[in-house]
Amino acid sequence: MDASNTIAATAQRRPGRLRRGRRVADRILRVGCTGATLVGALVLGSILLMLIIQGVRGFTPTMFTSPTPGPGSEGGGIANAILGSLVLTGIGIVVATPVGVMAGTFLAEYGRGSKLAALIRFLNDILLSAPSILIGLFVYTLMVRPMGTYSGWAGGVALAIIAVPVIVRTTEDMLRLVPGTLREAGAALGAPPSKVIMSVTWRAASAGIVTGIILALARIAGETAPLLFTALNNNSWFSADLMGGVANLPVMIYQFALSPYPNWQGLAWAGALLITATILALSIIARLVIKPQISR
Amino acid sequence: MTALTDTIALGRTREATARKGPSRNLDTLFRASAYGAALLVLLVLAGILGSILYGGWPAFREFGFGFLTSSAWNVGTEQYGALVAVMGTVASAFLALLIGVPVSLGIAVFLTQLCPGWARKPVAMTIELLAAVPSIIYGMWGLFVFAPLFARFVQIPVSNLVEGMPIVGTLFYARVPSGVGVLTAGIILAIMIVPFIASIARDMLDQIPTVLRESAYGIGCTTWEVVRHVLVPQAAVSIIGAIMLGLGRALGETMAVTFVVGNANRLSASIFDPSSTIASRIANEFNEADGLQLNALMALGCILFVITFVVLIIARLLTRRVQAA
Numbered sequence: 125m126d127a128s129n130t131i132a133a134t135a136q137r138r139p140g141r142l143r144r145g146r147r148v149a150d151r152i153l154r155v156g157c158t159g160a161t162l163v164g165a166l167v168l169g170s171i172l173l174m175l176i177i178q179g180v181r182g183f184t185p186t187m188f189t190s191p192t193p194g195p196g197s198e199g200g201g202i203a204n205a206i207l208g209s210l211v212l213t214g215i216g217i218v219v220a221t222p223v224g225v226m227a228g229t230f231l232a233e234y235g236r237g238s239k240l241a242a243l244i245r246f247l248n249d250i251l252l253s254a255p256s257i258l259i260g261l262f263v264y265t266l267m268v269r270p271m272g273t274y275s276g277w278a279g280g281v282a283l284a285i286i287a288v289p290v291i292v293r294t295t296e297d298m299l300r301l302v303p304g305t306l307r308e309a310g311a312a313l314g315a316p317p318s319k320v321i322m323s324v325t326w327r328a329a330s331a332g333i334v335t336g337i338i339l340a341l342a343r344i345a346g347e348t349a350p351l352l353f354t355a356l357n358n359n360s361w362f363s364a365d366l367m368g369g370v371a372n373l374p375v376m377i378y379q380f381a382l383s384p385y386p387n388w389q390g391l392a393w394a395g396a397l398l399i400t401a402t403i404l405a406l407s408i409i410a411r412l413v414i415k416p417q418i419s420r
Numbered sequence: 421m422t423a424l425t426d427t428i429a430l431g432r433t434r435e436a437t438a439r440k441g442p443s444r445n446l447d448t449l450f451r452a453s454a455y456g457a458a459l460l461v462l463l464v465l466a467g468i469l470g471s472i473l474y475g476g477w478p479a480f481r482e483f484g485f486g487f488l489t490s491s492a493w494n495v496g497t498e499q500y501g502a503l504v505a506v507m508g509t510v511a512s513a514f515l516a517l518l519i520g521v522p523v524s525l526g527i528a529v530f531l532t533q534l535c536p537g538w539a540r541k542p543v544a545m546t547i548e549l550l551a552a553v554p555s556i557i558y559g560m561w562g563l564f565v566f567a568p569l570f571a572r573f574v575q576i577p578v579s580n581l582v583e584g585m586p587i588v589g590t591l592f593y594a595r596v597p598s599g600v601g602v603l604t605a606g607i608i609l610a611i612m613i614v615p616f617i618a619s620i621a622r623d624m625l626d627q628i629p630t631v632l633r634e635s636a637y638g639i640g641c642t643t644w645e646v647v648r649h650v651l652v653p654q655a656a657v658s659i660i661g662a663i664m665l666g667l668g669r670a671l672g673e674t675m676a677v678t679f680v681v682g683n684a685n686r687l688s689a690s691i692f693d694p695s696s697t698i699a700s701r702i703a704n705e706f707n708e709a710d711g712l713q714l715n716a717l718m719a720l721g722c723i724l725f726v727i728t729f730v731v732l733i734i735a736r737l738l739t740r741r742v743q744a745a
Contacts, residue, residue, distance in 0.1 A: 150642035157534055160526030161543060164618075167611055168550050171561050178564075226457035234454060244458050246740075247465050250732045253665060255672020257699045258468055258728075261706075261721050265471035285464055292461065318450035346554025349674035349699070353706055374556055378675065381560055392560075400557050407552040411545065 172400075179397025182390035192376060196385050202395050205357075208276070208371040209345070209399075212355055215280025216344050220287035221337055227288070228295025228333075233321055245296070252289040259285050260350030268354055276370035279355025286347055287340035294336025298329040335413045342406035346399055348374035373399050472725060475718030482712065487719060493685040493701075500716035502723055504685050508602060508695035509724070512677065513670040515606025515691065516613055520670075521663055524614045528621035529647055544622070551615035559679030562608040567599030567680060570607075575599060575692050594692035598682070603691040605681040609673055613666035620662035620739065624655040661738030668732040672724060674699040698724040 186201045193200025227244070235241025259282055267278040302325050310320035326333070356369040357376055373395050380392035479500060480487060490501025531544055575597040582589045594601065628651060636646045652659075682694020683704055696704075698720045706717055 146642050146645070150644040153529070153644040153647060154534060156522075157526040157530035160523040161530045161535075161547070163523060164527055164550060164614060165543070165546050168546055168553075170565065171553060171557060174561055174565050175557070223457045223460055226454045227461055230454035230458040234451060235458065241458070244461055246736060248461050249736050250729065251461065251465055253668050253732055254465075254468070255674065255699060255724060255728055257672065257674040257702055258472065258721055258725055261475070261702070261718065262464075262468040262471045264706075265475055266467065288461065288464070316444070316447040318447045321450070342552055346556065348554070348556045349703055352703055356707070374554065374675075377556055377560070381563075382679075396557055396560060400553060403552055403554060404549055407549060408545075411548070 175393070175397045175400055178390075178393035182394030183397065184394075187391070187394055192371065192380075192391065193387060195383070195388070198387055200387070200391070202373070202376060202391050202398075204371040205373045205376040205395060206398070208355070209373040212276060212279045212283060212351070212370065212372050213341060213345050215277070216283030216287050217337065217341055219280065219284035220291055220340060223284070224288045224291025224336075224340070225295050225333060228292045229299065229321060229326075231292065232296045232299035233317070233325065248289050248292050252293060255349075256286055256347055257349040260353045263350065264353040274354060274356040274369045276355055279351050279370060279372065282350035282354045283344040283347060286350065287344050290340040290343055291333075291336050294339065295329075295333050298332030298336070299325055301332070302328045331413055335410045338406055338410040338413070342403045342410065345406070346374060346403050348378055351375050352378075469725060472718050472721040476715055476720075476722045479712065479715035479719035480722075482715075487716075488723075491685075491687045495713055498712050500713065500719075502698075502720055504687050505696050505698045505701050505720055506723060507687065508605075508681065509671055509697040509699070509727070511602050511691065511695070512605040512609055512681065512697055513667055515603060516609035516670040517663065517667055518610075519607060520610035520613045520617065520666060523610065524617035524666070525621055525659070527614065527618040528625055529651075531618075531622050532625040533643055533647065533651075544619075547615050547618055550611070551619070554675075555612065555673060556675040556679075558608055558612055558676040562604060562676060562680040563600070566608070567604055569599075570604055571597045571599030579692065590689045592692060593690050595690075596694075597692070598694075600680050600682040601690075601692045601694050602681065605677045605697070606691075608676050608680055609670045612673060612676060613669050616669060617662045617666040620665065621655070621659050624658045624662070625651055628654045658739050661735050661740075664731055664735030664738060668728050668735055671731065672699055672728045674703050678703045 184201070186199070188201060188203055188206065190199070190201040191204040192202055227248075231241050231245055231248075235244070263278050263282040263285065267281060268274055271278070306324050306328055307320055310324040311317075315323070351372055351374055355372055355375070357371055357379060377392045377395045377399070380388040380395070383389065383392075483490065483500065486501065488502055488506070490499070491503040492499040492501045493504065494500075527547055531540060531547075535543060571594075575594045578592050579594045579597055582592045632650055632654070633646055636650045641649070677697050678700040681697055681700050683696055683700060684694040685696055685701075686693065688695065702717050702720060705713065709717055
């Protein structure tokens, strides 16, 4: 007791050394912050490990060739869900890209300083983090109720609504990075604004705009909640008309993972591995294309 | 400066195109479609509010203000109330903030102050990838990996310890230690919002002029003192905005919570007990719902809309004000 006090006292008196309280607070901060980061990395590692361990078992070639099996039966795959997911995200991104790019162009090129553009920008930012389940309810009321059936179109529209704000935000941010002198040069050649935007501004910002579209794709590929009320699911093979339920990976994973059948659970894990690997790959590609400050 | 030249440039081009011909038509068409697309964003938001108000109105009319205060949810007798779901939503989001905020701020400080240069990029990327993982995967991880461990190493020992104690005993007692419940949902939500808060907070800390930091270190401050007295006061408002943004996400998160919250309609004081959130209840029951139950679920959606949008509006105002300043 006495000894430690003396040591502390000498430590205090010696110049260049910190008082113990300060040193401890600093140490706690360093350890705490490093620990927090480690926990984050560990969780990601744990999720990937879980997916790989559980998913690889169900990862078979038949997975890609046969449709989902009936309850309690053996075999089967998730080919219809994979195809359905591709179609739904395809519809989503095809609908969202023109709308998002044009809206972003309006905000960046035409709407500078206008009150309406400021309002739209603000609401778009809010829509960006709006609960996706509410978007599902909206599309249900808008399309599923009047049509009387769940449909792939409704699912695609729901995904498009989620993708649009992401594309709007990235497009606007990227167009704003294009120097004004480029536009002036285009205008000086006598090009009308639409021509300047299409052949100068868009071209200059194309890498950024594509990044935004990839990010939007990564965002909607794993969305489950809005699909529950719009595309639902379907155990049979994919048919060319998109009316009626359309099988898709997220909803398939949700239903199969919580089912009591081991075969279904195995397929859910395989689907989960597939979808996560795809989404992580898309996000990494998007980050490699350009350093974004935009993904939120 | 650039904004000014841009306006001039656009103004000039507009004058210059005051001519006839196909290019002018194309120009008008282009402008109109850009305008239309932007208005569509506005319409979608109005449509979301309109559609759930329309769908939820019969339930509000039926139960009136009592819908908010009733904890009933009985399909047989057609009695519906929002209390349990609202409490579950607020409680799980609050727990998520309680756990997630210190962790995300820790990560932000680590990335901006402590991390050696070579590790900065990969570590930042790892954290950002956590944001890209779909919420259903968090749900599966929570239910199949986290919940069993949580039940075995936290719920059972803690329940045994606090059984019979006043207050603590009701707060931390698990009747059925299955690992799922409000606290589990809160922890999973915390993991999900950490990357968002951390990456915004990191950007904010990065924007603080290096001179401020260096002068603080120069007079002999420790890292803790620099963070506490220089960085936090500088970035406080926008960090609160980032936290609100995380809160908005936590309130509306659906799939992950549906997996781990237990989906029980029971008002319980214990954070170990299963409960429901608004989003999880909608996800669970909507497809089988009919008539008044459907309206009640839509009405729940209305409440969720109001809560999250108020939170998100505050969040955006806070983060924006600082960016403008």
